[in-house]
Amino acid sequence: MGYVAIKGGGKAISGAEKLLEFVRTRQGQSAEPLDLDTIENQLYFLHSRIMSEGGLFHPKLASLAIKQSLGDTLEASFALRAYRSTKPRLVESPVLDTSSMRVIRRISASFKDIPGGQMLGASSDYALRLMRTELLDESPEAFKAVAAKWLDENRHDDIPDTFPKVLDALREEGLLPPVDEAAAEKKPFDITREPLVFPVPRSAALSTMARSETGSILAIAYSNMRGYGDIHPTVAELRVGYLPVMLPHPITGELIEVGEVLMTECEVVAMYEDEEDGGKPTFSLGYGACFGHNEVKAISMSILDRALQSGMKNGPTNPSEDPEFVLLHIDGIDSMGFCTHYKMPHYVTFQSDMDRLRTTQDKHDDKNPGADNA
Amino acid sequence: MNRTCCKIPRSLWIRALKLVPVDEVKAVIDSVIHEYDVSYKSIPQSGLGVLQTKDTAMHEPYFLGEIPIATSWVALTDKQGNTFEGAAQLMDDDENLASLFAVCDAILENDLMACCKLADLVEMGDFQFKKEALTRKAMLGSTAVDFSLLGATNEENKEDKSA
16 A cells, blocks of 8 residues: 655645644733743653653753653654754764662662662652642742752752662672673664664664653563562662763863763562573563653663563563564554554545455345345 | 873863853853864764663663763964864864863863863852752652562561460
8 A cells, every 4th residue: 555645735734733833822811921941840750751751851952842742752763853853863872880879868678778778869759649739839939949958958968979889789699690801892883874674682672662652661571470470579779869971071081070960770680580591590680771751661671671682582462572662663653653643634545445345245236135125 | 201280190181070060161262272182183073872781681782772972182283383283072062162162171180271260160060960969869869769579667576476
């Protein structure tokens, strides 16, 4: 089935764009346009999600994308992804060590006591999901006073800048598989340069999942959690923080800090496996990470990483272990594009469908004369 | 190079300068730039960098995503014919800003005119960074949690004994 271009409709298309702009601004004279800093701060989680799904850590443009798309997450990520496709690749960072992350939240479901301690950070994990009606009519003064009061009341200078990883302690105890030194030397697969032709290496899966759509990756991970899989994960550590981005100075080659990215990182410990070569059994592991503060996505990714490792090694036994099924169905821009194309004109192809149906119906009538009257 | 103006290491200059109002940096550079002939060692560019990290479970490298990058490399030649180079890379998509910071890099690294004023700005930016670091520490310190296992507290143990 082919696609046939249409023509005409230019005036209506232009009118539709103007109407969308009217909808964005129709709140009227009393309203203020959203400024980009407000979006970044007050729509913090939405903003995080757009950067991670767009695959580009650009706080200012992520805010702009949210603003121009009227909060449509898929359209906003699409705009950010489209922007990145117009820019040249200038540098590839050296391998950055996320243990240097400047942490703002750090928890473990495996141990109540972890080296450096657990810190809940900003979280609604233990909050009641009740409507906060006091925010219905929040005054600017009250709004500003909250942050000022919090800063006045909270000073903790004795907290370290970085924290050890929970997994390191488990590995020292011999409960985890040793680090695969050969894998550590591998050149990562670049999903922005090469198409996914299966089988793909684990680095391709990690990159694809890192910029996946949150709901999509959650849905497939959830299928594994509910029973179409047997990962049974325990979160060894979930952390949120700022990773310093280090690049070589153009003249000296010395690593300099060019900025930092907010990211979420999760490691899960899963069921142990007997080693095929007769080695000591150890827990298996899964890893998830993404730009911004998005814990559901990082946890889902870590579960699917574990599931995909299993599928790559032993062959998939359920959808969440199948790399092709998972990796080709979690990108928001891909899936949204395919979905929304169905609302574009398909007049010629549908005409063809109708012609074929009528021909088939005529043949049916010829074979079954008088059947319609029965 | 024996730097005297700026005590903060070169590796942190960009981080600090990014936290200073850019107009203040421009004002300092504008006051001295006429003393030099500025040329580019490479064309200033803006584009993307790809972030390579390693997963902390298996230690395998992968690409987390991309960041905006602006880069510039300049040479300042004074009236005596001496040439001083500076360069900058930063997470931004403004190559003009990268060029401004590259000039700062040359001035700070070579103790050129206005280096002390620039060093003050670097210190101001570094102060801002440390202030933000304290806020982050407060986020952690104010939410440090000490979970206890059920039945492990003295009170619960007493209840168990009396039962």
